Amino acid sequence: MGKHTMKGFDSLLSYRDAISSFSTEKWKFPGTVKIPIDRALGKISSDNVLSVKNIPCHDKSAMDGYAVLSKDTINASSSNPAKLILKGYTAAGDPPGNVISSGECMEVYTGSIMPNGADAVARAENGETIGKYVYVYSPVSHGKNVSYTGEDIKNGDIIVNKNSIIYPQNIAAMKATGIQSVNVYKKISIGIINTGKELVNGQIENSTGMLLRTFYETGYTETIDGGIVDDDMPSIIAQVKSIIEKCHIIIITGGSSLGRRDMTTEALSSQGKIIFSGVSIKPGRTIALFNIKDRPVLSVSGLPVAALISSMVFVNQYIKNIYGIGYIHKTVSIMDESIHNRVGVTTFQIAETSGKNGELHSVPVKTTVSGMISAMIRGNSIIKIDEDMEGLPQGSTATIYIMGDIKWD
Template sequence: MQFFKVKTVEETFALIQEHIPEIREVETRTLEEALHCILAEPIVAAENVPGFDRSTVDGYAVFAKDTYGSSESMPGFLTVAGEVEMGKEAGAPLSRGEAIYVPTGGMVPPGSDSVLMIEHCEEIGGLLNTYRQVAPGENIIRAGEDIKEGEVLLEAGTKLRPQEIGALASLGISKVNVYRKIKAAYLSTGDEIVPYETESLKVGQVRDINYLTVAGLAKGWGVETIYGGITADDYDIFAAKARELYEQADILILSGGSSVGAKDYTTEVIQSLGEPGVFVHGISIKPGKPTILAVANGKPVIGLPGHPASAMIIFRLFGEKIIKQRQGERHGKKPERLFARSTKNIPSAPGRSDYIRVRLFEKEGEWWADPIIGKSGLITTLVKSDGIVEIQSEKEGILQGELVPVIASK
């Protein structure tokens, strides 16, 4: 067969980078509507955050020098000169030898250079007994220390998570220009596949769970999904349904029929959708070798293996990369990886990247990864797993106790 020329994981990522085009349509959204969207332009701060020096604790604004040498056994003494009310401007500047009460988040009086926590002092009859010394700048956030006027807060291509939304709100920004959200259409193939709601299975039938798992991942990445149902192993029916979904979406995902069996029409159907067509058919990876990646007239098409475990792992690795690139994300979070020690020796074939499902647990301050033994098509191995150990193609396995990278489950 002219296809099924296996690529390495590294080659596959490079080809995705080369072939997948971005969505460039821009729309304006309110912050409430912009969660998980991708910024189409950089955000430059028009003001300082905070806009004034503020206290991070309940305490007394002081000059740090006035507290030097203070201790429980030999306290210092300062004159209490008033207090700052929350949400109001501080009054007169602080003078040496004085202290002014400031609540958490309150404005620090001009002149003071630190705040002494209320737990470390005691006011008695207008005098403040100081039981601890503070350093200049202690317990104060200076104006512009969080966000400085004129700085680029967020680059174009940044995915707006809750923390980015909060930062924008702190600047008084209520609307942002973002790339429009992408849609992914999903279609399951196979004579043996039936809707997951089917209560009683006939011999040889399998419930379609891949849509729920794959779509669940896509939704978590901010993608709207369209379910195209299940199509039989008939070229004309398959091609017609794939074309219909292709026209509705920005990415087409096909599950099943990606290998080289006599009734696997996925490659032919994908080639019929448009040029240039398939650029990956087969990846040197376990599980998930019979994976197809293509671009048809600018739209990515993903052919996933039919096994649920393989489909999830492949989509987690390559589907996320395709989606991020398609929606213009260039400054997003790196894949969530942690390092853990393997509880067992894990063999691996050289020249192939292996992804082994593991259970994570903590022992004596370290993470440990316990391999979950089971065939690649078993669904329960996914349920029991907390992540996937990555064994790169140049390795021949890992040893018990070896520190290994783990892609954490989301």
């Protein structure tokens, strides 16, 4: 029997062309909102956030000891200590305004504001208080054990970059500089609609829908459950209409195969325009993209791995188009086993990645079909093999996306 290509799969768009087509569309993007910094963790800043003051805001002692004039200690030694008059003490949190002159010192603690006139701190263990005098037993150089004004953060320094994820250290820096609120992008709302009579009737558990809803819940993305609908045009159209205004992206699962019940393409085309149908990727080649009310609507396989990977690459591109950063962490790894690829196909292979001797090493997880949930359990990364490559030989360097925890030796 001769070769036969199923109708609808005889012409697939290359992965590069699909990404290009996606990126040239004028999509609706989320707006911005000002929120308190204690709610900003994991959000993406829509502006550069600048410090509004110096940290520290005064010259401070970096050590418990004695604030001195360094020139007074230049000849100090254990046999000939510098003898200084003790002018008192100042603790962390005490107001500024203390003053010392040559021949004087002041007891200070870590974080104490330096008295005017002092330019160094002699460590506590290098000095001794006897009555109203302090004896310093070793010389202290100018600036020793002093944290200068703005040494940590200067007024006007960028403490959060525009289009970057806000981490705990950014929040701490904002708090330290007195910033109480920050402008962030509103969450990207991703609607998930699952189609299929077998799901409606409860014959099959909706694991694909659960996978997508949990995968796309982050600090800057959220999901809207579009429910389960039957494979008929009125149901699909009604469900899309019911959530489209709440969403920035919609993913519809189960409507990309060529079965008689799959009316997704016809239903979505009636509501907008089709951008492409079928991409030369593995898994998930049946993916289709529609533009409905300036929202990307992705029709993907009902199989978990194919649905996740094919939707992920375009959601990732949507996020890169807004923020310049990817949704998933991209890096490189050394292949511990070879992997084959068919030229003309961009392959995304689930892999198990671990750290050895300071480098990442990956082994492909063997799968037979694109719906194997067990592959995702065993794997913690995805290897990307470009369409112009026949594969990746053992020992070569691969592009990978981190999807889970990495164990290091």
